[in-house]
Amino acid sequence: MKLKKVLVANRGEIAVRVLRTCRELGICTVAVYSDPDRTALHVSLSDEAYALGGSTPAESYLNQEKLLEIVRRSGAQAVHPGYGFLSENPSFAQRLEDAGIVFIGPTSAAIRALGDKTAARKLAQSLGVPTVAGTTDALRSDKEAFKIAREIGYPLLLKAAAGGGGKGMRVVEDEQHLQSSLEAARSEAITAFGDSRVYIEKYIMSPRHIEVQILADRFGNVVYLGERECSIQRRHQKVIEETPSPVVDEDLRRQLGESAVRIARAAHYVNAGTLEFLIDEHRNYYFLEMNTRLQVEHPVTEMVTGFDLVREQIALAEGEPLHFKQTDIFPRGHAIECRICAEDPANDFFPSTGTLFRYRPPQGRIRVDNGYNEGDVISVFYDSLMAKVISHGTSRTDAISAMKRALGEFEIDGVETTLRFCEFVLDHPAFRKGEFDTTFIQSYLTPSSLQLHREEETVVAAIFGAYLATRDRVAAPLSNGSPVVGPKSNWKLMRKEGMQG
Amino acid sequence: MMKKFLVRVGGKDYEVVKDNSDRWQINGHSTNLEISAQGNGSYIIIHEGKVYRIYVSPSEKKSQSQNSISLLKEFHLKLNGRSYSVTVIDERSRLLQSVLKNVPHGETTTTIRAPMPGMVVKIEVSEGDSIPSGKGLLVLEAMKMENEIKAPTISRVQKIHVAPRQPVDKGDPLVTLIQN
Numbered sequence: 001m002k003l004k005k006v007l008v009a010n011r012g013e014i015a016v017r018v019l020r021t022c023r024e025l026g027i028c029t030v031a032v033y034s035d036p037d038r039t040a041l042h043v044s045l046s047d048e049a050y051a052l053g054g055s056t057p058a059e060s061y062l063n064q065e066k067l068l069e070i071v072r073r074s075g076a077q078a079v080h081p082g083y084g085f086l087s088e089n090p091s092f093a094q095r096l097e098d099a100g101i102v103f104i105g106p107t108s109a110a111i112r113a114l115g116d117k118t119a120a121r122k123l124a125q126s127l128g129v130p131t132v133a134g135t136t137d138a139l140r141s142d143k144e145a146f147k148i149a150r151e152i153g154y155p156l157l158l159k160a161a162a163g164g165g166g167k168g169m170r171v172v173e174d175e176q177h178l179q180s181s182l183e184a185a186r187s188e189a190i191t192a193f194g195d196s197r198v199y200i201e202k203y204i205m206s207p208r209h210i211e212v213q214i215l216a217d218r219f220g221n222v223v224y225l226g227e228r229e230c231s232i233q234r235r236h237q238k239v240i241e242e243t244p245s246p247v248v249d250e251d252l253r254r255q256l257g258e259s260a261v262r263i264a265r266a267a268h269y270v271n272a273g274t275l276e277f278l279i280d281e282h283r284n285y286y287f288l289e290m291n292t293r294l295q296v297e298h299p300v301t302e303m304v305t306g307f308d309l310v311r312e313q314i315a316l317a318e319g320e321p322l323h324f325k326q327t328d329i330f331p332r333g334h335a336i337e338c339r340i341c342a343e344d345p346a347n348d349f350f351p352s353t354g355t356l357f358r359y360r361p362p363q364g365r366i367r368v369d370n371g372y373n374e375g376d377v378i379s380v381f382y383d384s385l386m387a388k389v390i391s392h393g394t395s396r397t398d399a400i401s402a403m404k405r406a407l408g409e410f411e412i413d414g415v416e417t418t419l420r421f422c423e424f425v426l427d428h429p430a431f432r433k434g435e436f437d438t439t440f441i442q443s444y445l446t447p448s449s450l451q452l453h454r455e456e457e458t459v460v461a462a463i464f465g466a467y468l469a470t471r472d473r474v475a476a477p478l479s480n481g482s483p484v485v486g487p488k489s490n491w492k493l494m495r496k497e498g499m500q501g
Numbered sequence: 502m503m504k505k506f507l508v509r510v511g512g513k514d515y516e517v518v519k520d521n522s523d524r525w526q527i528n529g530h531s532t533n534l535e536i537s538a539q540g541n542g543s544y545i546i547i548h549e550g551k552v553y554r555i556y557v558s559p560s561e562k563k564s565q566s567q568n569s570i571s572l573l574k575e576f577h578l579k580l581n582g583r584s585y586s587v588t589v590i591d592e593r594s595r596l597l598q599s600v601l602k603n604v605p606h607g608e609t610t611t612t613i614r615a616p617m618p619g620m621v622v623k624i625e626v627s628e629g630d631s632i633p634s635g636k637g638l639l640v641l642e643a644m645k646m647e648n649e650i651k652a653p654t655i656s657r658v659q660k661i662h663v664a665p666r667q668p669v670d671k672g673d674p675l676v677t678l679i680q681n
Contacts, residue, residue, distance in 0.1 A: 350648045413558045447635035453511040465587030466506040466517040
């Protein structure tokens with residue numbers, strides 16, 4: 001069945017990215033929005049839009065009842081969930097299936113089977129794919145936790161069975177801290193996922209985080225589209241990704257790819273998915289978990305393979321067979337993605353909120369997947385990701401140069417961002433040499449890393465400051481610190497200032 | 502009309518003079534600087550043949566400098582994408598200040614404010630402490646995460662406005678620091 005109308009149950013850059021492919025395919029698009037998102041970019045770029053109401057995710061983008069009602073009202077034949085929100089929620093997928101609506105992703109059964117991390121580990125082990133030592137079942141008691149911890153040794157990792165994104169995860173250095181960490185992990189897991197089950201894994205020191213993209217059709221064909229290196233992380237969340245990984249050679253790539261395909265095939269998986277692996281310092285790999293959705297960092301794979309993964313997802317959801325084989329995939333060059341988030345890298349990546357007084361994404365030989373407009377408000381309600389900058393080059397060095405040039409042009413004011421942090425990483429010798437792991441930030445980031453004042457710029461700033469001081473009316477709203485409320489009044493302020501200039 | 506300013510950027514002090522023919526001098530050296538306003542707070546500067554993109558932020562910053570004499574001006578700039586805070590005082594105001602003697606030359610106070618609603622978990626400095634840049638001032642719990650609020654520059658703690666277990670709103674004063 002060819003899809004004619006698709007509802008995108010998401011917001012921000014991923015909603016925009018999905019809508020754009022739908023429009024390229026001539027598919028009519030339906031956006032949904034919360035109260036603060038009424039004028040958001042994803043709404044303005046879609047053919048139809050319906051209000052979800054409310055501000056919090058629970059009231060809006062996680063509200064299954066409202067979404068189902070809008071699906072019916074709009075006549076959409078399919079729902080694309082993006083990532084986050086309801087993308088890995090088996091009951092939502094199930095309700096769509098029951099209503100005869102296509103879920104652009106795997107079946108609810110596959111989400112359920114693979115979304116449970118302990119079940120996924122068990123499946124991998126049964127197929128001979130290496131996993132990190134630990135429990136395959138959620139812990140039944142504290143007593144069991146202490147017993148297993150003694151067997152596998154410290155340091156170890158407590159993880160939420162229903163988890164993701166670092167929530168409900170705790171590193172435990174020694175037995176003394178096990179009890180309190182168990183309690184903390186459980187309480188975080190129940191808050192985040194409504195499921196307090198946790199399990200134990202051996203903690204791999206200084207691992208690299210590498211994942212494999214797969215695509216699978218309903219006829220049992222599964223291909224892998226190479227790996228993504230995702231070791232640059234803050235708070236257990238990725239911030240810079242690239243493909244190929246500097247440590248993965250042809251042989252390891254094939255081993256990872258074939259392991260990924262084996263797991264997906266055994267789970268009767270259909271659509272796009274990602275299998276995450278840890279790689280230790282001896283280049284041993286361990287299967288971690290499968291993400292049954294499109295990943296934030298999927299564009300790097302698109303850049304080197306030439307495939308539009310959303311387009312492939314739609315074709316697979318329509319029931320088409322894969323239109324290419326493993327031997328038809330020839331990745332070219334090197335791609336890097338930097339996540340531009342409203343966070344303060346100088347303050348432990350604390351979320352930053354405010355109005356985007358200035359927001360000018362870069363242009364030129366790069367790709368920008370963006371979700372915001374100048375004047376938009378970054379609120380506490382949603383993810384801090386504003387935009388992704390993706391560069392593609394003939395070599396890793398070439399991709400880094402293009403990225404650096406682009407980040408230097410990105411102008412954002414109103415919130416703190418990860419821009420300067422990304423530049424710091426791109427310039428760092430360890431990153432340049434490709435010798436880094438998930439401990440990069442704790443090993444190298446210091447408060448002085450980001451204070452990049454330059455002598456010649458300081459001189460210019462000093463003279464320019466004196467120039468501004470001669471112009472009282474420009475200075476007035478700045479020096480008296482009068483609070484500025486809402487984007488509207490700021491526009492006025494900016495215009496006034498501009499006319500004087 | 503000649504005008505003299507004392508300007509502080511990134512911990513450095515400059516004497517900037519605008520002479521009678523609208524040319525600029527910095528620390529006694531004449532310099533060639535062209536400023537073109539582009540609207541909406543954007544400027545293009547050409548200084549000694551080099552191009553600089555400047556944007557003057559209208560945003561209210563977390564830490565707003567204050568002074569007993571309000572003739573001190575502070576600007577937040579993005580210069581080629583990097584953030585610069587510029588404090589400017591003109592010669593006349595400085596003379597006035599030295600007469601009043603209540604604020605020594607160049608000394609400014611910065612009040613660190615809560616970046617978002619939360620609760621003070623603990624306080625890591627005492628009033629009167631001299632502290633290095635980056636020193637943790639206090640720990641604030643917000644959005645279920647503990648976050649350390651750090652000193653932006655070398656400074657002395659003038660006043661602590663909060664106590665442990667005290668809830669704060671976004672923008673509430675936490676600690677006032679003196680820089681000199």
